[in-house]
Amino acid sequence: MADIKKLITAVLGEDVVFNKDFDKHVLSLKGGMFEDFISWIKNCKTGNILGSVPPKREFKDLYVFFRKIGNSKRAVLIKRQNSDFVELILSEHLAYDKKRKELGFKKSSYYKS
Amino acid sequence: MNKILLKRIICEKDLFVPSIFTVKQFEAIKKYLSKINMSNSEKKSLYTSIAKKVKALEFLYDEKKDFFIRGNVISSRIDEAKRIISSFKNEKVFVGGSFLFSDTYNDIDVFIIRNKGYKEEFKDNLHIIYLTEKKLSDAIFQSVAKVSVSNFNNSRSVTLKKPFLYELMSLYHESYIQIKEHDKKREAVRDLVFFHEYFVNKNVISPEQLKKIVFELEIFEIDKYFIDVCNCLFSKKYLYVEVLNYLKSLSNAINSESNVSHLVHYKTVYEGLIHG
Numbered sequence: 001m002a003d004i005k006k007l008i009t010a011v012l013g014e015d016v017v018f019n020k021d022f023d024k025h026v027l028s029l030k031g032g033m034f035e036d037f038i039s040w041i042k043n044c045k046t047g048n049i050l051g052s053v054p055p056k057r058e059f060k061d062l063y064v065f066f067r068k069i070g071n072s073k074r075a076v077l078i079k080r081q082n083s084d085f086v087e088l089i090l091s092e093h094l095a096y097d098k099k100r101k102e103l104g105f106k107k108s109s110y111y112k113s
Numbered sequence: 114m115n116k117i118l119l120k121r122i123i124c125e126k127d128l129f130v131p132s133i134f135t136v137k138q139f140e141a142i143k144k145y146l147s148k149i150n151m152s153n154s155e156k157k158s159l160y161t162s163i164a165k166k167v168k169a170l171e172f173l174y175d176e177k178k179d180f181f182i183r184g185n186v187i188s189s190r191i192d193e194a195k196r197i198i199s200s201f202k203n204e205k206v207f208v209g210g211s212f213l214f215s216d217t218y219n220d221i222d223v224f225i226i227r228n229k230g231y232k233e234e235f236k237d238n239l240h241i242i243y244l245t246e247k248k249l250s251d252a253i254f255q256s257v258a259k260v261s262v263s264n265f266n267n268s269r270s271v272t273l274k275k276p277f278l279y280e281l282m283s284l285y286h287e288s289y290i291q292i293k294e295h296d297k298k299r300e301a302v303r304d305l306v307f308f309h310e311y312f313v314n315k316n317v318i319s320p321e322q323l324k325k326i327v328f329e330l331e332i333f334e335i336d337k338y339f340i341d342v343c344n345c346l347f348s349k350k351y352l353y354v355e356v357l358n359y360l361k362s363l364s365n366a367i368n369s370e371s372n373v374s375h376l377v378h379y380k381t382v383y384e385g386l387i388h389g
Contacts, residue, residue: 047370047371047372048372049372050290050293050294050372050375051370052283052286052287052290053359053362053363053366053376054283055278055279055280055282055283055286055359056279057358060359060361060362060365061362061365063366063370066287071235072235081365081366081369081370082365082368082369082370093233104279104280104283105280105283105287106276106280106283106284106287106301106304
């Protein structure tokens, strides 16, 4: 587990904070999904993924990336504009939707709209 | 006359007009159900030609009373849908989604009505959605119900909460990203089209139409959809204040982040929205 976090902080920087259940969720990612997740993180860092500026005023200085992994896993990566990555969340639907709502994004699931 | 059947006919105008009822007959049924005064010719039509047709429909309705089939369902999928519904004993269940109308589908959406709470789960190839009677009135579920097989009448009057501007903006951003990145599901685009149909065109779009539109849309079209919905739901003054504020954040991000062509595009659209 420590190795995975080390690998991620090597890409995103030491300031990044992981969600409480991160370990549980990252360990449950099957082979291809895990590689897909890591590759997405690297692409966010290099600017190959399109991010969003949260429309809520209180988060206007953030830049956010979202990712769906398989049917049940969801990821949110947050950085400060012109600065470092600050938070990485890997979770199931509910926690993901909660975070999206907090940032001012619409809930993700089709049937939960 | 069977009012339940008449109400179902009213909910499915496209299915019955002009194939079974004329526009005038349809309007007469609407007036009859709403207890609005009818002209003599409308009354005559109601108790002669309309009554005869309804009687014939009633006969068919009784024939398959265990299941309600709505919309253009692929006939070879009906038996499978009925089998799935029957596997849930003593529940109000309906099957909906692309399984019923599309050659290709990922999973089969099964909706189960329960007293409390909302939950989604996956079992084999079934995507099971538990929802309450109240939730069934949500526009999104009434849209799904337009093409469905069920063991109860799942047609309800529709409710849809007006979204906040910030939700609409984020939806627009994600729609743009999904089109640019060739997302296979395009969920945000689907939501944006749904809002546009509901708030601008005053129509609950069927999932079949929705799927067709969503995968044909291009960027300039979602720009227009977004602008139309904003102008329909918010005052010019409110849009000006809120969007102007957001433009500042966008400009900061454009200057500080890499690969920001999408942000530049939003900025142009937002400027057009408040100045144009």
